[in-house]
Amino acid sequence: MSALVQNKAPSFSAQAIMPDGTEQTVNLSDYQGQAVVLFFYPKDFTFV
Amino acid sequence: MGISIDDTESHSKWRQTSIPEGGIGEVQYPLLSDPDRAITNLYNVLHEETTFALRGSFLIDKEGTVQHQVVNNLPLGRDIDEMLRIVDALQFHEQHGEVCPAGWSPGKAGMTPTAEGVAQYLSDNADSL
Numbered sequence: 790m791s792a793l794v795q796n797k798a799p800s801f802s803a804q805a806i807m808p809d810g811t812e813q814t815v816n817l818s819d820y821q822g823q824a825v826v827l828f829f830y831p832k833d834f835t836f837v
Numbered sequence: 838m839g840i841s842i843d844d845t846e847s848h849s850k851w852r853q854t855s856i857p858e859g860g861i862g863e864v865q866y867p868l869l870s871d872p873d874r875a876i877t878n879l880y881n882v883l884h885e886e887t888t889f890a891l892r893g894s895f896l897i898d899k900e901g902t903v904q905h906q907v908v909n910n911l912p913l914g915r916d917i918d919e920m921l922r923i924v925d926a927l928q929f930h931e932q933h934g935e936v937c938p939a940g941w942s943p944g945k946a947g948m949t950p951t952a953e954g955v956a957q958y959l960s961d962n963a964d965s966l
Contacts, residue, residue: 791881792906793880793881793895793903793906794903794904794905794906795902795903796902796903797901797902797903798895798897798901798902798903799876799879799880801875801876801879803840803869803870803871803876804845804869804870805838805845805848805867805868805869805870806845806848806849806852806867806868806870807867808863808864808865808866808867810849810852810853810863812845812849813867815838815867815869817897817901818901820897821899821901822899823899824896824897824898824899824924824927824928825838825896825897826838826894826895826896826897826920826924827838827840827880827894827895827897828838828839828840828892828893828894828895828915828920829839829840829841829877829880829882829890829891829892829893829894830839830840830841830890830892831841831842831884831887831889831890831891831892831911832841832842832843832889833841833843833847833848833850833851833861834851834854834859834860836914
């Protein structure tokens with residue numbers, strides 16, 4: 790398993806619950822020009 | 838943004854549950870859903886036994902390049918202060934061009950990444966290292 794550091798972040802598109810509670814499709818490319826923290830976690834209702 | 842293999846219905850319920858009741862509350866960032874593990878696999882953070890995602894965190898810069906990653910096994914919670922420090926370090930580097938030496942935190946000196954720069958940094962900061 791190699792590190793992704795220094796590579797382009799793999800692009801993705803996913804259904805998401807937004808800060809206002811609505812459901813939308815989020816593309817990583819929507820955030821071009823901004824830094825993004827992406828954090829994976831195992832399961833809702835666990836700690837992160 | 839956060840991401841797990843849960844569906845958006847579960848995310849929505851988790852958001853609508855307050856922290857004292859075991860939820861995450863109305864967080865001000867998107868919660869993404871990856872039920873088919875496609876993104877989990879792209880980022881190489883699949884926990885083989887459970888097929889959940891490991892606790893992997895990635896900082897992606899303005900150009901879309903991964904600048905930082907840390908991946909914890911399931912029992913090990915992460916340190917959000919460390920991620921914020923790394924975000925500050927990246928912004929410092931982007932603004933000043935200097936690099937952030939070991940133990941750097943906001944307000945501390947950066948370093949020029951040359952032999953002379955390292956020597957200068959060490960002589961200036963010897964007392965605090």
